[in-house]
Amino acid sequence: MLDSAGPIARIEKLRVEFQTKDGPVAGVEDVSFDINPGETVCVVGESGSGKSVSSLALMRLIEYGGGTIAGGRILFDRARGGEIDLAAAKQDLMRTIRGNEIGMIFQEPMTALNPVFTVGRQLTEGLRVHRGMSRAQAEARALDLLQQVRIPEPERRLMQYPHELSGGMRQRVVIAMALACKPRLLIADEPTTALDVTIQAEILALMDRLKRETGTAVMFITHDMAVVAQMADRVVVMFRGNKVEEGPATQIFETPQHPYTRALLAAVPKLGEMTGKAYPEPMKLLGRDQADIMPIIGTDTPLLTVENLVTRFPVKGGLFRRTVANVHAVEDVSFTLNKGQTLSLVGESGCGKSTCGRSLLRLVEPDQGRVVLDGTDLMGLGPNRLRDARREMQMIFQDPFASLNPQMGLADQVAEPMRNFGTHSGSELMDRVAMLFDRVELPRSFMRRFPHELSGGQRQRIAIARALALSPKLIVADEAVSALDVSVQAQVLNLMMELQAEMGLSYLFISHDMAVVERVSHNVGVMYLGRIVELGPRAAVFENPQHAYTRALLKAVPVADPRQRKSEKDLNFKPIPSPIHPVGYTPAPNVYDEVAPGHFVLTSESGY
Amino acid sequence: ERGEDGHVNIIYWQAPSIMTPYLSSGTKDIEASSLVLEPLGRYDETGALVPFLAAEIPTVENGGVSEDLKTITWTLKEGLKWSDGTPVTSADVKFTADYCMDPEGGCAQLAKFDHVSEIETPDDLTAIVHFDKPMPNPYGPFMGNQSPILQKAQFESCTGPAASTCTDANFNPIGTGPFVVDEFKPNDVISLSANPHYRDPAKPAFATATLKGGGDAESAARAVLQTGEMDYAWNLQLAPDVLASMAEAGAGVPVSAFGTLVERLEMNLTDPSPDLPEGERSTVAHPHPILSDFKVRKALSMAIDRELLTEIGYGQAGRPTCNLVPAPELYASPNTECIEQDLEGARALLEEAGWTDTDGDGVREKDGTDLSLLFQSSTNAVRQDFQALIKDWWSQIGVETELRNVDSSVFFGGDAGSPDTFQRFYADVEMYANNFDGTDPQSYLQMYRCGNEPKPSSQWQGENINRYCDPEYDALLDELATTGELSKRGEIARKLNEMVTKDSMTIVPLVDRGRVSAHSNSLGGVILNTWDSELWNAADWYRIDG
Amino acid sequence: MTDSPQDDLIVADAPIEALADKGPTAPPRSKWKDVWDQFRKHKGAMTGAFFFLLITLGVLLGPFLWTLDAQKLDIRAKDMRPIYTALWSPDARVGWAHPLGSDQLGRDNLAQLIAGGRASMAVGWTAMLLSLAIGTGMGVSAGFFRKLDGPLMRLTDLFLSLPILPLLLVAVTLFRQPLRANFGPEGGMFILIVTIIGITSWMPTARIVRGDVLALKEREFVLAARSIGTRPFKIIWRHLLPNVLSPIMVSATLGLATAIITESALSFLGVGFPSDFPTWGKMLADAVARMEDFPERVVLPGIAISLTVLGVNYIGDGLRDALDPRIRGR
Amino acid sequence: MLTFAVRRLVLSIPTLLFISFVIFMLLQLAPGDPMSQVPLTVPPEVKEKMRQALGMGEPALVQYWKWLVQVFWTEPKIFIDWLTRDSTLLGWLPDTALYHDELRVISWQTRSPVMDIVLQRIPQTLWVVGLSYIVGILIALPIGVYSAYRQYSVFDQAGTFITMVGFSIPPFFTGPLLIVLFSVYLGWFPSIYDTTHVVNDWDSFTVQLRQMVMPVMVLALQTTAQLSRYMRASMLDNLGQDYVRTARAKGLSEAMVVMVHVLRNSMIPVVTVIALGVPAIFGGAIITENVFKVNGIGQLLLTALFANDLPMVMTLTFIFAFLIVLFNLIADVLYGLLDPRIRYD
Ligand SMILES: Nc1ncnc2c1ncn2[C@@H]1O[C@H](COP(=O)(O)OP(=O)(O)OP(=O)(O)O)[C@@H](O)[C@H]1O
Ligand SMILES: Nc1ncnc2c1ncn2[C@@H]1O[C@H](COP(=O)(O)OP(=O)(O)OP(=O)(O)O)[C@@H](O)[C@H]1O
Ligand SMILES: [Mg+2]
Ligand SMILES: [Mg+2]
Ligand code: NI
DSSP states (O other): OOOOOSEEEOOOOOEEEEEETTTTEEEEEEEEEEEOOTOOEEEEEEEEEEEHHHHHHHHGGGGTTTTTEEEEEEEEESSOOEEEGGOOHHHHHHHHHHTEEEEOOOSOOHHHTTTTTTTHHHHHHHHHHHOOOOOHHHHHHHHHHHHHHHOHHHHHHSSSSSGGOHHHHHHHHHHHHHHOOOEEEEEESSSSSSOOHHHHHHHHHHHHHHHHHHHOOOEOOOOOHHHHHHHHHEEEEEETEEEEEEHHHHHHSSSSSSSHHHHHHOOOOOTTTTTTSOOOOOOOOTOOOOOOOOOOOOSSSEEEEEEEEEEEEEETTTTEEEEEEEEEEEEEEEEEEEEEEEEEEOOOOTSSSSHHHHHHTSSSSEEEEEEEEEEEEGGGGHHHHHHHHHHGGGEEEEEEETTTTTTSHHHHHHHHHHHHOOOOOOOHHHHHHHHHHTTTTGGGGGOOOOGSSOOOHHHHHHHHHHHHHTTSSSSEEEEETTTTTTHHHHHHHHHHHHHHHHHEEEEHHHHHHSHHHHHSEEEEEEETTTTEEEEHHHHHHHSSOOOOHHHHHHHSOOOOOTTTTTOOOGGGOOOOOOOOEETTOOOOOOOEEEEETEEEEEOOOOOO | OOTTTTTEEEESSSOOOOOOOTOOOOOOHHHHHTTOOOOEEOOOOOEEEEESSSSSSOTTTSSOOOTTTTHHHHHHHHOOOOOOOOBOHHHHHHHHHHHOTTTTOOTTGGGTTTEEEEEEEEEETEEEEESSSSSSOOOTTSTTSOOOOOOOOHHHOGGGGGGGOOHHHHHHOOSSSEEEEEEEETTTEEEEEEOTOSSSOOOSOOSSEEEESSSSSHHHIIIIIIIIOEEOOOOOOOHHHHHHHHHTOEEEEEEEEEEEEEEEEOOOBBOTTTOOTTTTTTTTTOOOOOTTSSSHHHHHTTTOHHHHHHHHHHHEEEEEESSSOOOOOTTTTOOOSSOOOOOHHHHHHHHHOOOSSSSSSOOOOHHHHHHEEEEESSOOOOHHHHHHHHHHHHTTTOEEEEEEEEEEHHHHHTTTTTSSSSOOOOSSSSEEEESSSSSSOOOHHHOOOOOSSSSSGGGGOOOTTTTTOOOHHHHHHHHHOOOOOOHHHHHHHHHHHHHHTTTTOOOOEEEEEEEEEEEETEEOOOOOHHHHHOTTTGGGGGEEOO | OOOTTTTTHHHHHHHHHHHSSSOOSOOOOHHHHHHHHHHHHHHHHHOOOOOHHHHHHHHHHHHSSSSTTTTOOOGGGTTOOOGGGTTTTTOOOOOOOTTBBBBBTBHHHHHHHHHHHHHHHHHHHHHHHHHHHHHHHHHHHHHHOHHHHHHHHHHHHEEESSSHHHHHHHHHHHHHHHHHHHHHOOOOOHHHHHHHHHHHHHHHHHHHHHHHHHHHHHHHHHHHHHHHHHHHHHIIIIIIIGGHHHHHHHHHHHHHHHHHHHHHHHTTTTTTSOOSOOOOOHHHHGGGTTTTTOOHHHHHHHHHHHHHHHHHHHHHHHHHHHHHHHHHHH | OHHHHHHHHHHHHHHHHHHHHHHHHHHHHOOOGGGGGGTTOOOOHHHHHHHTTTTTTTTTHHHHHHHIIIIIIIIHHHHHHHHHHHHTTTTSSSSOOOOOOOOOOOOOOTTTTHHHHHHHHHHHHHHIIHHHHHHHHHHHHHHHHHHHHHSSHHHHHHHHHHHHHHHHSOHHHHHHIIIIIIIISSSSSSSSSSSSSOSHHHHHHHHHHHHHHHHHHHHHHHHHHHHHHHHHHHHHHHHSSSSHHHHHHHOOOOHHIIIIIIHHOOOOOOOOHHHHHHHHHHHHOOOHHHHHOOHHHHHHHHHHHHHOOHHHHHHHHHHHHHHHHHHHHHHHHHHHHHTTOOOOO
């Protein structure tokens, strides 16, 4: 297999510049590394460190994004015709290489596919261009590819449009597309970042298998150290456009040399780190003065009681738009959240976590159930009373960029809740805004900036500041850290926990990242198809999972340790059944079994 | 030889919408139908009567009109055939009258049949019209382009309310004229071909014709004068310099002729002030605070330079006039005193009337009211130029003017609900043109009878637009109605004309407007006629070779 | 290890720096200065603004520099050619008294152009603003309030199919008198025209805005605003409107042109300003008949209209870029 | 999708009824009178009789009701009769003979059924206005595509400039200008459109082409100006999308990337904009038709308006309203068809 001697691609002193209105900006300053046949090279580094730019330069796609390769060489060993410098190649020549000898998997499976063409068409396109196949041949090959990436019902998928597939399937289509012409080098740019654990586990396993079977060299870009641990043969660490460290995976993980690498590794929450600790505590971050890490105990007084919460979305149809079916997004959910504590909801994408969170705040109207916050029943409130009640409960949204108005200054956004309720005014208001900025550790000079001028972590901190503005008792954090880099994520998590310790906040923490959940929660609820299948103290749920689904979920979490790789065999996920039921359908109520004090497991039918 | 000259293209910038003049009185429709339908007699270009279907014009002298002026006897030419080959008889003549006089038919030419009591048809060629009172001018029915003869056979089932459902007959009437309709596209184009049964076997010279409608006067003129696409263009109401510069191209020539159309200013003798309650504005209950004074009206007229107006607005197709009835000669008063502009005299007259500019703002006042007028007219480029010029002159004599122009379909629409009709006259001065049918001005002069003014009780209908009222005038009118002798009639009519114009300046005539049309250099035989349809002699048109 | 030139620097304080906030280091400036800076960089916008300012100043200050009355007839000096025609046809009737010539009644073209510009600009801007206001209001309400969507969109259909001429005639009949009494003949007509143009041209804006609002409404920041207790009208005002500014801008530029032209069509139909009150559109319409002999009479107002529209279009482009903080940052 | 369309159709019936009522009342309120063409010499009594004969004396609601019956009941019957009697498509069916001389909508001006005249006008309207729309689209799309692909290039700047100038110059100026240039000085094209012209061979076809060139160009200028802006904006949106990069990464040629991947996506909003413009075709182009004497629907409406021919104006406006509602619906459906992400149910 590894018959060719030298590396398949060599990047030497690559420098990429972008022309902006303020003159040229370097996206990548100086990067050199090799990729050998049959090897997986992981490129890690935080957001904006130049990972994507390097890979795009390799494909010479960077020109279309306004960049130029300002220096360095990219030597690529062609299957026929020896080594050429891609940095100097003509675009016409590149066209015969792209998709043919180098395949690329893009960061965003949701947008990487053209929404108006069928999967089949997009899969066959490259084959017909590079391999000159007829339509029938190409389709046969496409079918074959879909089977390779283990997509169920591949024949049907060929005729479907991207939006009809789930995120995981879409990403698999993108992988199949990249593999179509059997490239010798595969570039995978954060192929799993947008996916949840279970699908991520599957995709990683799939790529690993493909690499082993076909001997393709893989350049794997990610910022998730756990993924690196699962995949990498060799690791390249990038920082601000430069390579700072390179070495075999085990070496990087066990004896990191560069301070940045060390900081990065320290910031990665690892599943199992909290074993044996009863209460969550902030992370120990490198280079920070954290006096001493105190566990957060909270209180035992209930703040929020949810009973039999049911939320359904009507599916309309027919001539007169009558409701023909319902999406049972939240089904008979009950839990209690104590003051100063955190309850986490975990589960796969689409299981109803967000809907549950939104229903509590009545941002989505629940159909049934009781939500009592500090003695007030939220369900019975009229619009005005509800607005007042919202002072006590705030939400942090999943996507820090989407939840901030791009056209509004940051100070205004943070001040908005106070303006709404008229709690402060004039200079007092500005003082409080400044105080909130201090609180979330943002320089006051940021007050006049706009969201796009901030990094993701900073934006999320603005969102937190906004949620804190009214000094609420409850914050619903809906995937508050999912979109952030590990290092930033760690900072934000610590911030949140500090605030909790100081102000006695209660969090309803929604996430699909088990490691993060393990770190922050007092209690954990595992959701599946709208129901909580397991609910209990964090330690009980993580160390003694009872429900089959909880176990599967935990097993899928990648571990940031190259010595503990998972194989595809370990994973057996069933596709989630549809939460849509016809109008008359009445689901059976949930019945729980208390296996230990406070540890409940669903015993009635959950659909898993 | 019939049909040897091929095809002729006529353009009317207003498109004909129907082919019978009885259901529409738009000039475009009447003129288009004159290619197909013919009356017993027509007026020629001098206003004289010429027989068409009749053998001769009946008069008192030849015995065709009874001495008591109550009957007129028409005799048809012999051997006349409809275009379908059937003979024309006096029954058709009688039917035509019945058709129009049917009270439910909504006949547009009902006025032509005023006082007709009965029509007798002693034989196939004779029709005797009986009137219920003496008619000094008995040539209303069956004379001129407005009342041609319809074929009984075709229209028999189309009388009364059914008139408007006979689309086929209305679009393709069977006639005696030089052409027959092949295809009628309402408001667009009419395709015609020579009538095989036309009474003169050598005519018409053209085998086919199209009458295209639509566009505006300017582009119609362009098509005849500049590009030569069309042979004849109707009614080119354009500024003379525009017309002249188009004619330079040399593809055709403009032709003009005069009739009785007079562009005039009408002075409102009643108060149009919006402060009055609705129902009393512009009614005789309130005389006009400014214009009731003859001196003011006179001064306003004196300030106008009619020569210049004519030159700017009509050129060859207009001549300055001081008369309401400018023609025929018999009725036209030799009154020319207004032609000369006299700004000094006008100013003096206003001073005399007590209007002086005391505060030096250029506008005269009297008793605290400004000499300020609202001057309205219909929308039309020439009229707006006139308005601007007149406003300028009036400002020179210390009169302030506000101009307003109203869309002509509203202005002339006669909608009782609209405040902008010319009848309502919610303005101080207005400008428009009017004329009379045929050659007799009696009914025209009758319009200014006391009590005939538009008023709320008459749904604002009425023709005495100025709200003029003079018992002496009314008495003279009565005299005219009973006078048969022509010279005497002329004398009375001239007197009446002067009473409303130079003696009272109620009506301030400006320009005697001629008609301008244009034909291509290769079209021969065109005689422009303002007393009848412009296409009255289309049978005689021919192609000039070369 | 690597031989990166920054190595030392990173080693020195890397752990802290790696996790420290980064972001633009330039000190933030005031928002409007920012907008202006960005706007200034847009060449097209600057050129557009220049011409637009030139025209605006011309029509505003023109009457002080060129004091001839636009409505003054001077019949002896009618049909004068612009002074520059003397360059190629020495026997043309030209004179410094009428540098751009005069019309068929001897009114000065330059004075008319200035006076006409005042009227056209005033009508154009007000009508455009009115139509934008209605269109945006309708679009936002339809997009934001589910219940209103259907009725408002049907209302849009209704207005789309309303015949403008009868509508005008009705309006003139009903409102001319009271408006004239209160605002004078020109003022009254101005209000009438502006209103009519406004209420018959808001529909495309409404449609576009509605579409955008429907999409924006699903964005998380709107939900976020709701969760912090922002009232619906504040949500519209603070969160939706600023984000639909760009399509509104496009409608505005097109709307200005349409308004100026519609005004001329109206005066053509006799429902516009008094006939001796010049506007660009009317000058253009009146001069079409004499276009061959006096091309300047169509060309001058034509250029004035086009330049204004182009100017506004480019300004709109520049503003759109400048007002978008995402682009402005770069 | 189908149910969506049907539901919207059903809902549009009350909408249309309401619209027709509003239009009717508006026309009733509008001043003006079909007698405005009647010379001033005709006495008022006669005019009053003529008005009565037109049925103007009746109360407005009665008139409206009659109109409704005629449009929604009588005219469809005539149409069905025509289908089963004269049309080639359904001529084999037995003649239904539903129509028994009920009163149809009669134009006051021409005293003939409004629908007949409308049908007569459709060919020239479609030829000229329709063709100009197509020409406009054909010119606008490539301009828009190329301007976007080469954003801020000379071509893009020039395109913006020309389209904006084209947009700001009214057709009552461009029309006569073209006539003076091409008919008067060059003599290439006729200035008058001959609606009776029949195309039956090559020569007559070229004649037809020649007479269509100018009106089509004048109208196409406006269409081009607007559509190319939309196209450009839409292309710009899509050129920045991720899937474009994916397509390039597959090694597709630029032509494929732009003309297949980007264009297809960019066309989605543009196609609906195009669909929304279609009613305007049937509505005719009032000024241009008048300048070139095309005498299509636009000219018909204009003459009817000036003649205060209420039944004609009412019916034409209603047809227009109907088309607007219909094409709104079609635009929505098209959107759903073109964009697989959107599903109406
Ligand atoms: N089109 C562009 N114009 C200007 N600067 C760019 C452009 N694309 C990328 N950059 C800059 O290049 C640098 C590297 O970006 P790159 O996308 O490679 O980061 P990354 O490591 O892939 O981050 P992420 O993990 O968020 O994908 C960043 O500072 C970015 O701002
Ligand atoms: N507004 C809505 N209308 C209809 N269905 C909805 C709506 N919002 C969510 N759903 C459906 O409800 C179910 C639960 O969605 P929810 O967003 O709560 O999932 P989630 O657990 O938050 O997933 P993720 O991790 O992807 O955010 C899904 O099947 C989703 O399709
Ligand atoms: Mg990246
Ligand atoms: Mg969610
Ligand atoms: Ni720009």
